[in-house]
Amino acid sequence: MESKKFGDIARYDASGRERLGELATFLEEMPADRLTFTRWYGEGKGCAVGLAAALNPWFQAQGLRLAHDHTGKICWPVYGDQSDRAAVAEFFKLSQPELRALLDPEGYDGLLDPHPKSVAKKIREFLAEAVAA
Secondary structure (H helix, E strand, O other): OOOOOHHHOOOOOOOHHHHHHHHHHHHHOOOHHHEOOOOOEEOOEEOHHHHHHHHOHHHHHOOOEEEEOOOOOOEEEEEOOEEHHHHHHHHHOOOHHHHHHHHOHHHHOOOOOOOHHHHHHHHHHHHHHHHHO
């Protein structure tokens, strides 16, 4: 996974679909043991969005970030004036049902630790269907 500094990222406001495509690319390179739906991010593991917000400067340049509680142990995504699932939906321009299907255990038959490539594949299929529609 190529690492870039925040200042190296071109500043523009990508569409929700572009952001989903970037998330799929990011996940395709993610080791299998890093993705989990049990937390946003912590101890090097997290959900797709938490990992992207914590580790990928491109997503940070798009305005996605993680906020932390006073202990620093609990975090959640923030985008604009939204937080948690509302921030994720707004960032990717997804409805709540689309969000659940793509980035929630509900979309993976309750599986808490899907393989990152299976999540990336599902995102790419969703994007392909949106283009075909």
